[in-house]
Amino acid sequence: MSNLIQDIIQIVREKHMTDCSAHDFDHVMRVFNLAKTIAKTESGVDPEVLQLSALLHDIGGAKESNDPTGRTDHAVVGSEMAEEILGGLGYDPARIRHVKDCILTHRYRTDKKPESIEAKILFDADKLETVGAIGVARAFAWVGRHGAKIYKKPESLEDYIRENLGGKINGRIREKSKHSVHINYETKDKYLLEKLYTESARKIGRERLEYYKNFLDRLEREVNGKQ
Structure with missing residues (x-):
């Protein structure tokens, strides 16, 4: 070094x-x-x-x-x-x-x-931090910091995007306390693989995303008293 x-x-x-x-x-x-x-x-x-x-x-x-x-x-x-x-x-x-x-x-x-390979690698490495076990840990650290709920799914995702993301699915979050881990998954994380630039990142991402989605599914069942 x-x-x-x-x-x-x-x-x-x-x-x-x-x-x-x-x-x-x-x-x-x-x-x-x-x-x-x-x-x-x-x-x-x-x-x-x-x-x-x-x-x-x-x-x-x-x-x-x-x-x-x-x-x-x-x-x-x-x-x-x-x-x-x-x-x-x-x-x-x-x-x-x-x-x-x-x-x-x-x-x-x-x-x-x-555009450059260095920029693409940085993008990929940073985005992989949003999923997997580390993604779960970071997501709940974030909602805790901003006073958001552990579990929240809006009645209308389209309305939420319009009202709190400026009408764009990748828009800036206006009121962070209204955001949630599930909303972040539906507007960002579920599209991870198609956003990554390098094949090695996509390989890592597939495994991490599956873990992350399974966790959110389990959380939803527990919140609703089904498991």
């Missing part, structure tokens, strides 16, 4: 000290390690750009979480913070731009799409 990567890890650790456990330093390191695993099956990857992008991808998360208006986009803010951090360390400007692009396109709830 290079000195630069070690320095960035320390910076990121400090930046994420007060974050929700769904988006804390541990999440960053899981994405970092999963991105490296996916990269082993891809060609033409710049490992340093990928690793820096993975480490810095949620650096703007606290600013988004602390904005009561819901207008702050942590991908946009994070890309600017990454530029400032890497620029301050004298990193190559062209590669800084590449890192910024990866961070800008890593989130699901946006119309910006990843």
